[in-house]
Each structure stands twice: as C-alpha cells, then as structure tokens.
Amino acid sequence: MVGRRERVTAMITSYGAAIRDGFEYLLDNHPDVFTIGQGLWSPWYVGSSMTNLDKQFGVARVIDTPVSELATTGAALGAALCGYRPIVIHPRVDFMLLATDQIVTQAAKWRSMFGGDVSAPVTIRAIINRGGEQGAQHSQALHSWFAHIPGLRVVMPATARDARDLLIASVLNDDPVLYLDDRWLYEEQEEMPAPGPVRLEGQGARVIREGSDVTLVGCGYTTKLCREAAEALATEGISAEVVDLRVLNPLDGETVIQSAAKTNRVVAVDGDWKSCGLAAEILALVAERRSNDTPVRLARITHPDAPAPTSKALERQFYFSATDVATQARRLVG
Amino acid sequence: MVGRRERVTAMITSYGAAIRDGFEYLLDNHPDVFTIGQGLWSPWYVGSSMTNLDKQFGVARVIDTPVSELATTGAALGAALCGYRPIVIHPRVDFMLLATDQIVTQAAKWRSMFGGDVSAPVTIRAIINRGGEQGAQHSQALHSWFAHIPGLRVVMPATARDARDLLIASVLNDDPVLYLDDRWLYEEQEEMPAPGPVRLEGQGARVIREGSDVTLVGCGYTTKLCREAAEALATEGISAEVVDLRVLNPLDGETVIQSAAKTNRVVAVDGDWKSCGLAAEILALVAERRSNDTPVRLARITHPDAPAPTSKALERQFYFSATDVATQARRLVG
C-alpha cells in the first residue's frame, strides 16, 4: 500500500465489510445519497456488503424493489437528475443487462445530449457473482462492454480499501458510474484508515508491485491473481510488475504503457472473454504506442470462448488461476 | 469480385435491394423462415430493404409488432427452438439494446447451457442508422459488444452481394446470428448472380484489394471508406491492402495477421468507439502474434470518445471519412 498515510484509527477490514463501510459513510454524511435495488431488505442477498443498512438508515433510504431492473435503474437515474446521488444495486451483472438501455443509452449520454451542464450522478453497483456451478446466466462480468461507452465511468476495485474508497468516489462523482465488485474478493483483508471523501477524477491505474521483467495487468479479481503470480515468479527470480487498472473508463493507459516500456513484456489478465475485450484494449494501447520501437512481447489470459459452464469439472477449465498467469508470464520471459 | 463465378442471370443490385432479395429468396425457398419486428407493414420503416414483403408473403410470415423489443426477440427465439428460422427486425441497433438479455444471455448461451445439441437458429437483424442529426440515441452500432459474446455469430456486410448472401447464410446457420446492415450503404451497387444457398461456416474475412505497403481493415461501412482510401493512396504510389472482416464473431484473425505479415502496417478502421472495441481486437491479434518479430506499425481510427452529437457541425467531426483513413495510412507508411 505504497504512499498511503495510515491514521490512528486504521483497522483491518474485509472487502465485503469495506463496501458496507463505504455505504455507511455515504449514508451518514450525505443526505442526498440513497440506495435502491433487489435484496436490500435481506441480510443475505448481497453478501455481507449491505447487511442491516435498512435497519440503520431506514427503508426510505435503503429501498428494496420489485423484480424490475429496467424501471429501478431508470428511477434511480431520474432521482439523480433531481439532486440525489442514488446507488442502484444489481445483485448480479447478468440481471443488470435488462437495464442496458437506461445505463448505456440514457445515463451515459445524458450530459452530452443536453449540452454538457446536466449531471446524472447515479452509481450502478453490480456484483460479479460466478462459479459454484451457477452456470452461464449467473456468471457474467462484461466490464469490457461498459468500458466501451463514453460518458459512463467504470470502476472495479481489487482490494478492500478500493472497494470502500472507489464506492465513495463513484457516488460523489457527478457522472454516472458503474461500480463492479466481485464476490470472490469478499474475504480479502486490508488495513485502512477511517473513510473520508475521495475524488474519482484523480484515480487511475496503480502499480501495486514493482518489477522489471514482465508486466501483469489485472482488474478486480484478476489483480489478485496477478499479485499471487508475481509472488510465485519472484521465488524463481522473475521480477513481475503488477498493474491494477482500478478505473476501466476512462482508462488510464499511461500507467500500463510506462510499465510496458520498462519490462517490454505484458500479460493482460482479464476475467472476461477475449475478443473485443479489455485484454485486447491493453494490448492495443501498448502496441499502437510502441510500434516504432523495439518489439514488446504481449499475451492475453481470458476466459475460453464459451459461456460459463456449470459442472465443476468444466469450471476448473473455464476459470484460470494464478498458476496460469505465472505460466504465461514465464513463457514471455523465457 | 475476385473468384466469383458470374451466372447468366447476373444483374446490378443495390445493397438495400439485395437485402430484400435475400428475404425473398429465404421466404420463397424455406417455409420455416418468417420475419417479425417493428415496421414490417410499412413501406418506409426499414428503408427499401423489405418493401412489400408483407404483401408478397402475407402478414402471417411477415409480422409487424407492438413496440416490444424484448418480447419480440424472445418470441423469435422461442419459435427458433421449435423448428423455425425467424428473422427479428430491429430498425435501429439502439432499440435492440432493450432485448440484450434475450440475445446475449439467452440465445447466445442456449446451445451450451443445454448440452450442445439444441439449436437456436434465430437471426437478429439490426440496422445501423446514424447521422442526419439523429443524435446519440439513434446512432449506435456496438458490433464490438456482440462480437465479444461466445455463441453469437455476428456478421456485417459491406457490399451489396454480402448484404444478400450473408443474410441467407445467417438464416440458414444453426446458431443465433446478429446481422448488422448499415443505412449508409443502401445505395451501393454491385453485380451479382441469382441468389442461392450460402453456408456461414465457410465465411471469413476477405482481402478485397491487394496491396503491399499498408493493410486497411474495415467492416460494414468502414470497408467502403478503406476501399476509397486505398484508391486515393494508389494515386500517390502507396499500395494499400484492404481487408473486409465480414464476420465479426467468430473473428477470422488469420486473414488480418497474414496481411499484416506482408505489409507490416495495419490501420484498423471501425465505426464504433475505441476502448475495448473491434479496432483494439484487430491490433491485439496482430500484436500478440507478432511480438517476436520485427515491429509492426499499428493505428486505430474510431469515433471520438463521445456520444454521437446531433448538430451537423459536430457530426462532421464525429464521423470520419476516407480522407481520414488515407491520412492515417500515409502517416504509418511515411
């Protein structure tokens, strides 16, 4: 946690609990914040990340809804146009796709369509919830899709602290933001100071481990895999730099490009499909800038070209591991 | 039209009329084909591309619908599961986004989720209809989104003949296919033989003009721009090869890679946004394969990072031209 000042109140918090801390901070300090979506009156639905917020802040500000993703998202957008900073909850990215129009064609374009002065500060929180034999319709991430859309900010926290702070930053930002957290990270622990205001504008990719032989680029859960792979590689004398993208739109390409300039080798690791995905963007960013210089070695690790399977026998094959990342890195270095 | 055998009945047809010819061929020869969507009982709604099909084949097979994109698409999928080969019509890609769930989470995954043996041969035809000060909600293409999804074939005809033949191929294919045509191409003319059955499996990218100095990669309307740019460049002694992608998913990377191997310079030209888009995929495909060899020079031409504007003053800036393509190609070559 390079460069972070620790306060006296620092404490160890899990990713799931840190999200809840972010909600608590926002609801405590910002009367214009409310949250709406499916499962908010259940202690179970969205993991540990929102437990009892309804009891703490009341059902008027923590609103559970009918099974109506499109209208719920549109209603949050409407409230955002009227001075509020709502956070819509979609317990799975897959469900959120029913609200694609409101997110992509409405919220993302609202400022531009009306001349640049009107803000739509809605935060759409969707949870990547996959694995455990849940199958093809309960496993999508599709962050690449949303990172493709001008006007929509997309953040993807990889650490407990970011889970909290990027949530705060998303809600305080005046643009619509898609905040994607990952259930596979909920038990990650991190020490962090008490919450405070965070500006999203200043946030970009971050080198979370320095290295010289190869750059591993991840976001959300794959950042964790990259970190683990880097640790494994270090024992073999391979020095891997890890870049955590954090904010996928607008994408901070410079940090990746600078790291690539140093290592000349980049593995883009992305928990999504390959074609036209984020990993392609990382490679393109490096390659288009570097095309006059010495060649850089590039590789992608993504999901196989198939819907997520159910059977655990196939899940093992579909979801890659830190070992797979290390193997690919070794190949580039070797 | 390299390699095409002309029949005696060859005639010159426009892109719009060729689409209509495709429908006519399919409805004439395949009793399991029907088409459903908004505007099908209007001579105006979908340009010249479906005029009077309702009168020719009856309203039971050419079905106009309520303004219900999601249910219409789902119903077509349901009919496809029961032995039909429906073609759903969305007069704009923007409207189709309301049916994202049925296309991406249902149709694309149906075969895989149920073990591989069940076909969902639905064709979703959406029209890219932009410019003319229609603004941000009447201008999206988002082919990169759909090309990202395993299980969903995506085709994008650039020529009149492909407009017809790829429609036929899409409908006769046993997978769900997204067929995207572009209103800006409707007046393009091409000589072509009488229609016949076409297999989609055999189709991939095509070198539509050979060259040695630079590769211009396009799809749909941008293929036309690439061709025009290549013609302009030829007058200056620059030999540009043009690759028309035609099928975006599964993407035929080999043709692009081979062309890049020849020219060492690639301009990916895409009428969509940049980040995580098709142009990124083209660059990534070339770069990851070439990373051991001599450097290749790469560039992307895409829309600026903004929603489509309305004012024609800004449309000029948003939509690029063949001149822009040629300028970029010159830069790589120079």
Next chain:
Amino acid sequence: MTPAQRAAQGVTDMPASLKDLGTLAEAGAHHADIELPPDPTPFVAALERMILIRAAEERIADACTEGLVKCPAHLAIGQEAPPVGVTMHLRKTDRVFGGHRSHGHFLALTGDLHGLFAETLGKDTGVSRGMGGSMHLMAREHGFYGSVPIVGATIPMAVGAALAAKMDGDGDVAVSYFGDGATEEGSFHESLNLAVMLRAPVLFVCENNLFSSHLHIDLRQPRDSVARFAVANDIPCACIDGNDVVEISRVAGEAIAAMRNGGGPQFLECVTYRWRGHVGPREDEDVGVKRKDDLAVWKRRDPIARLAAALIKAGRIPPRAVEDITRRLQNDIERAWEQAVRDPYPPPAALLERTWSDGGSASRR
C-alpha cells in the same frame, strides 16, 4: 363496470373501448362543445399557449420542408391540449419528462421559442446547446427535465424524479408524457408498479393518438384505450377527450392536487390525434402511406378551434381572437427563428468537453 365499481377500484373514468366515448364515437360527427368552468379566465391564456405551440411547430414544419431543419422532427400539431391542460397546474419545481414528440410539452412549460428553434437547428444557443436537436429538450429552470426518443425511456425516470420530490417533502410532483405505443414497452409496466410501491407522486399522461408510427392501436393492442393498465396497478385513472383542454385541466388538476397532498401516482389517458406524419412535416403522407380519412374527422375536433368557440360564445374573447393572437405570435416566432438561424454552432471542442463532468480531461489523458 358501473361507475361505483370503477370508483371502488380507484378508477375515475375508463371506457371499455374508445367507441364508448361520446365525442369520439361517430367517425363523421362534429366535435362536442367544450364546457367552460364558472371562471374561464385561465383558458384565455391556455388558448394563446396552444396557438403558440401550433404556430411554432408550423414554423418548424416549414423549415423541415425547406431543408433547414435536418434532425428528425415529430410534430404534435393537433395534440396541443394535453400539455397545456396539465401545465396549468404545474410549478417550476415540478419535474416533467417527455419523449420524441415533445415540442408541445416543452413550450407549454417554457414558451421559449428561440431555445427550441435554435435546438432544432443544432445551434449552440439551443436549450441543449445544439447537442440534442428536436428530440432532446430540457429546461430544468421551468421544470422540464428532459425528452429523449427511445420510446418509454423517460417513464421510469419520472418515477424516480417523483421519488426525489417525495423525499424533498415540498409537495412537488413529476409528470411523464408518453404515447400509446410506449405502453407496449416493458419499462412502462415496470414503472407503474414501481410508482405504486414507492407511492411516488407521478402523473402518467398517455397521449393516445391511436398510432405508433404507421400502426393503429387496433393492430398492436387488444383494446384501444390503455387506462386498463392503470387499473391493473391500482392507479387512479381517467380516460378523457384529449382535445378538450378544459376537461384535461380539470382532471389533471384534481390528480395533481391529490399528489401534492401526499398521494401516490395518477394516470391520465388523453385521446387525441396527430395531424402530421409520424415524423416530418407532411399531412398527406404518413410513414410512407397515404393518410386515412380519419384526419378530416379529427380536424373537426381541433382543440384550438373548440376552445376558441367556447370562449367566443361565452364572450371572453372577440370573434377573430385566434387570428389576432396568431398574427401577434407569428411576429415573435419570426424574430426567434431569425435569431436562431444567425446563431453559431457548437464549437468543435464541445464534442469531448460535454461528455464528462470534468470537461473531458479524463478521456483526453
């Protein structure tokens, strides 16, 4: 259902079919007289506002024909009554949303001719700074929160705006204007239920002009009146003559008052008709097909002529008032139009700068 049973269900008025509605029933019949309230004063201004809307849209229609307006323009000529009747009960802190056919919604609230004209011309001085055109209008200082052309898209937003108003606690309300076609979108149905459960003070105003583009409602829905969806969701509703601004104002006034007093959503179906094609200026052709004879019938139900006739009969305006008002307004219109034509286009930098809250610095980095 008897009226009592309807009332028990919270239904103000709902016909089984529009054929049951007196003024609309016999295709060939003339319109019914408009019944003025005891104090008809506000309807003199309402008449003027309806004339303004029509004349402004006629100016835009001409500019379309001349090729000056390039963006798709969906004219509401013939449909001036609903927005004017509803707006009589609104205040600047309310929140109104429209759709693709919203010139009237906008002008009823703002009267801002120049802002509308400049916008349809894509000028930097337009209400959306030339970024939206005819289909994207906004004037928040007047309570107009936006119109966009994706059918049904603003309906849930209006629900959210009403929720915000309820949270504010100042008795403000939201209004959602949409057409009969929009009632076929899932977003509409989800929004009705959500509004009820949130007890959000939103007035759903369906301008049922019997057509969605080229298709008559009989080819799209089992019944020609849509208030039945309000009934299904327990939302108090009325289905009324959408060319009678007095009736619209009366019913809307009651509905809005109930909402300001803490009530939940209300639903108002106004049956009306558009005189021009679905998009663009033509009267004789609609979405590629010849117009039906219906148009002649509906022209005899002209909402402006009917109100004028009632006011003249009541001695509240002189016999040639419509012509006089029109002439006077035409002056304003021409001045506003000429100014809009002279105005500048947005600068090239607008494209990126207007996309993000921080003026596009992020996307340029």
Next chain:
Amino acid sequence: MTPAQRAAQGVTDMPASLKDLGTLAEAGAHHADIELPPDPTPFVAALERMILIRAAEERIADACTEGLVKCPAHLAIGQEAPPVGVTMHLRKTDRVFGGHRSHGHFLALTGDLHGLFAETLGKDTGVSRGMGGSMHLMAREHGFYGSVPIVGATIPMAVGAALAAKMDGDGDVAVSYFGDGATEEGSFHESLNLAVMLRAPVLFVCENNLFSSHLHIDLRQPRDSVARFAVANDIPCACIDGNDVVEISRVAGEAIAAMRNGGGPQFLECVTYRWRGHVGPREDEDVGVKRKDDLAVWKRRDPIARLAAALIKAGRIPPRAVEDITRRLQNDIERAWEQAVRDPYPPPAALLERTWSDGGSASRR
C-alpha cells in the same frame, strides 16, 4: 365485479384479493376438502407423480445438505400441484418452458429421475449433459423446451413457441411457468400483449407462492393476486387454489382445450407456497431470515395429503397408499441417484465444442 361482468371480460375467476379465496383466507384454518370429479382415476396417477416430485426434490435437498449438489437448487416442495395438474392435459408435441424452480415442471412431464439427478450433479449423462445444472433443464422429446434462471426470460419464448405451434397447425400449445416475482418484469407484460396480438396458444401459468426470494408480494405489488394483468390484456384467466390439483386440472384442461381449438392465450394463477427456502434445502431459514409461521399453515394445505385424503375417502386408494407409493418410489430414486453419482463428468472438450453448431471449429481457428 359480478361474475357476469367478469365473464364478459373473459375472466373465469379473479378475486380482488387472495383474502377472498375461501381455502386461503383464514390463516389458521385447515384446508378445504378436494372435490374429486365423477371419474377420479387420472388422479391416482397424479398423486403418484406428485409424490415422485416431492421425494426426488427431498433427495436433492439431502444432497445439497451433504454438499454433493453444488449448483443452486430452488426446490418446489409444497408446489407439486400446478405442474401435475397442467401436465395431465399436455402431449409430447406441446412446448413447455420453466424458470429457476423447475424440477417439478420437468418431472411432471418426464418422470426422468436419473436425467435430473445427473444434471444437478453436473454429469455428462444429465438432461443438459452437465452443462446446465438444476436451473437449466430440457427434454424436448417430452415437450420440455427449457428452463433458465433469468426471471421472466422464458415467457416471451413460450409465446414464440406457441406462434410456431399455430404456424404448424397441429393444435399444439405452449405453456409458460413463472412465479409472482416474474410478473414484475417488463418481459412478462410485453409477452401478454404480444401473445394476444399473435393469438398465440400459450397458457401462462403463474405459480404465485406469495414470495420473490425474501420479499412477500405485499411489499412488491399493490395486490396479492396477479391475474389482473391478464384482465388488462383481455386474456381469459382464473385465479385458483394452487394446492388443489383437481381444480388446477379442471381449469387447465378447459384452457388448453380452447387453445387446441384455435383460441389465443389463457392465463392461470395458482396460489401456492414453497416449503423450503428460496434456494437450498432449509426449511427453517429463508434467504437469511427465519421462516414465518405461515409455513405451518401452508403445510396443512399440503397438496399431496389433500389429494390422498380425497382419494382415500372415495375408496380409490388404500389408507396407507402415500406411504406405500413413497417407499416404492424411493427405491427408484436411490437407484437413479447412485447411477448419477457414478456417472462421468463432461469431457474438457465439451466447453468449446458445445458452444457452436459446428462443434467449435470456428472459435478454434
């Protein structure tokens, strides 16, 4: 509404609130007796099928507890009557669609224990070859066209399947099973209207178990019965006791017969209750909260016990028939289960090969 008025609207039976329904009204009351038809023979098989469904789901529940079944399993224990009552009138060429809670829909049609068990275990011998798990079942040879967990997703598909049946002209019908929660999705509402306009022979079967996950319908909709949406769309409908298989069979039989004779869509709301949590095997805990006392009440309305009591009373089965049938079926269940446990997983190549019609050659190139 009087019954006559309801009938005029095509309504078979629709209560203003479920509190009006006799058997469901008083929370503490025992169930009403089931009235057998003159020839109750088919209901002996129906009883057996309901017992099969329950015992099979209990087997799966145990396997969840044991940690053998990993995929999310949504059990329909307590809700066995609707699929069995409806299936009594179906034939193999009909097309049935389900959702996340579809073991019962599947077994009512197929009785295929091994195919279901193997699927929940992710085995290559499962009905979806281990690619789907509990939430993705299919058996087209029996008319089961698929169930998926996106709420409301298969409703429009069933409309399309019905359209296909209509085009085929053989009198086949489609059935769409969904829950009360699904009626909050736009896809549901769009589908009702589309089905009417296409005159598609689809039977919409809403298993209203009063809950969507943790939320009671009173917290999600203004009324606790959803047949009002069918009324709004002019679809003939009935809202009935979903734990009375005889009544379900009677009403479904009429509806399906009407559709086979060329009629359009029909709507059947079956009011019922699930005995286990929203997902997983627990009775005492539901989505993280303690179960309500309601469960005890509903257990006294057990659809199996009620049918058994009526058949015993009518002398059609011996007094201990339920126990005997259960014991016999448990044998089949154990055999099928053990086979499924022994079966192989899908091979690694399945991942790509089963994605495309050409076996993934395209994606590998």
